[in-house]
Amino acid sequence: MFEIALPLEVRVIIEALQKADFEAFVVGGCVRDSLLKEQFDEFSPLYPKDWDIATSAKPESIRRVLEPLKIQVIPTGIKHGTISALIGKKIYEITTYRIDGEYIKHRRPKEVFFVSNLKDDLYRRDFTINAMAYHPDIGIFDPFDGKNDLKNKIIKAVGNPNERFKEDALRILRALRFASRFGFEIDTLTKKAIWSHKKLLKFISKERIREEIKGILCGKWAGDVLREYIEIIGFAWSGENNIFERIIHDKEKILQAIAFCPQEFIPRIAILIYESQITLQRSDEILAQLYFDKKTQKTIFELIRHIPIEFVEEKSWIKKYLNILGQQRFKVLLGIKSAQYKSEGKPQGIIKIKKIGIMLEEIIQKNEPFSLKDLAINGYHLKEIGVPRKKIGIMLEAMLEAIIDEKISNRQDELKKFAKGLLGMDRQYG
Template identity: 45%
Template sequence: MLNKNIKIQIPKGVEYIINTLQENGYEAYIVGGAVRDSLLERKVNDWDITTSANPQEVVNIFENLGYKIVPTGLKHGTVTILINSIGYEVTTFRIDGEYEDNRRPKEVKFTSNLREDLKRRDLTINAMAYNDKIGLVDYFYGLEDLNNKIIRCVGNSKDRFNEDSLRMLRCIRFASQLNFCMEESIKLNIRKLSRNIANVSMERIRDELCKILVSSQPVYGIRNIVELNLMDYIIPELKACVGFEPTQAFSSGII
C-alpha cells in the first residue's frame, strides 16, 4: 500500500544518500524506526536506510564520490557511509533464512524486492519504508496500527517469536514506550513460548529491560513481563516481590 500524501522531513545527509542511490538506478528508502517515530512526531535516533543495491555496489558508488565506507555488517548487507563525520547505515534488501536457537538466521539472501525485506521484520509499525519520490510504503498496515495504538506482528506472532525470542520482549517494550496495547494473539503466544527467552543472551535482554524501565509506562511493562511468564526465565527472584505489601512511603508504582 502506497501513500503519497504523507511527507517526512529527512535530514540532508540521509536525503543525499537516498537520492544518490536512486540516481544510480537503485531503490532506496528510510525504514523501520525512522519511519515509525517520524509518523509519531517522536525524535528519530537512527536514520536507517534500505536499498536494492548490494553492499559492494553501495561501496563502489560512495567511494568513487570520495566518502569513507565502514563495512559494519557485510554478512547481513550493512555498510556505514561517513558524511561530515556522521555515520549512516545502509542495508541491502534481504530475506532471512531459517533461524537457529531462537536468535538469528543461519543465512541471509539479498533481494531486489522491498516487500520481501519488510516482510521479515517483527512488527507492522516497524515494517514501513519511505522516500520523497514514492511516499510511504506500508504493505502490512503499520500506519493503521499506529493510529489505533496497536502492537501487532507482521504475519503470525508465533512464527516471529520462534525466529527470534527477543521479539517477545520487544513487543512489551514498544507497548510501554508508546503506551500501545498488544494484540491478544501476541500475549497468548508469549505465554506459550516464554521459556524460549532463556535462549537469548542476557546482554540483549538487559538492553530491552533498560528501555522498558525508562519508558513512559515502566509499571505496565514489568507487569506484562510477569503476567506473560517471561520473568520466570529472566529474573525469577523478582516474582517474590509481586503482591508485596509496602509501607506507605514506598507504595507508589506497585505492580
C-alpha cells in the same frame, strides 16, 4: 502525501543510489517515530535517533556509488548485506533488501538471501509499526498496515506471531519495550504467542536481556507492562525460579512505587528488587546474573541497602549520608523514598522528603563540606604537625565528623589546632 523531513545526508545517499538505478528507502524506527510525532501530541518532542536505509543495491554496488562522493564506507556487516556510511560524525546504516534463512537458536539467521523486492525485506521484520518504509517521492510504503496499527496504538507481529518469536525470541522483550515506551496495547494473537513462547528466552544472551529490561523499566508506561508481564520479565532474568514471584501475587503498591519513580533504570530496578523482598546477598547475585558492570552493581546494591533507613530533617544527618553515598546516589535515594511514600499514601513522608531535598540543595549551593575532599586540610598538613602516617586517615575522619556536627569550622588554622589537641590526647592516653 505525508512528508518526513529527512536529514540532508540521508537525501544525498538516497538520491545517489536512485541515480544509479537502484531503489532506496528509509525504513523501520525512523519512519515509525516520524509518524508518531505527526499523529500524537504526546510524541511531538520525538525525533528519530537513527536513519536506516534499505536498498536494492548490493554492498559492492553501494560502495561504488558512495565512494566517488567522498563518503567513507565501512563494511560493518557485509555478510548480512549491511554497510555503514560515515558522513561527518554520523553513521548511516545501508542494508540490501534481504530475506532470512533458517534461524539459529531462536536468535539469528544462519544465512540471508538478497532480494530485489522491498516488501519481501519488510516481511522479515518484527512488528508492523517497524515494517514501513519511506521515499520522499513516493511517500509511505506500508504493505502490512503498520500505519493503521500505529494510529490505533497496537503492537502486532508481521505475519504469524508464532513464527516471528520462534525465529527471534528477543522480539518478545522488544514487544514489551515498545508497549512500555509508547503505551501501546499488544495485539491479541501477538500476546498469545508471547506467552506460548516465553521459554525461548532462555536462548537469548543475558546481555541482550539486560538491555531490553532496562528499556522496559525506563518507559513511561512501565507499570502497565509490569502489571501484565512481570512473569515474562522474571523468567527472562532468572529462568524458572522467578525472582519477582512476590510481585506476581502482590502488585499494586509496588507498581505504583515504580511509576512514581523517575523514568530512569537505576531507581526503578532498585525499588523493584527491594520491594520483591529479596535479601541483600541475593540482590547482589541477581544483578550479577545480567552482567551489570561493577559500578552499576555497586550503585544499585547500595541504594537497596539504604532504602529502609529512616530519613531525618537535619543538615548533619544529610551530610553524613552524602558522605556515605555521594551526591548523585543520595538524590536517587530521595526519589525512591518519595515514590514509596506516594505509593503508600503517606503525605507527611512526601513533605519530609521535599524538605530534605531543599536542605540538600542549600548544602550544595553553599559548598558546605560533607566529605574528606571538602576539608581545608589534608594528610600533608597533618604530617607537618607530627601526626603519624597510620593515624592520618582516622584523624581526617574525626575532623569531618566534628565539622558536620558543627563543633568546629572548616578553616585550616582551626583544623590544625583540633588535630594537635587530638594528637596530644593520643600521646597522653595512647
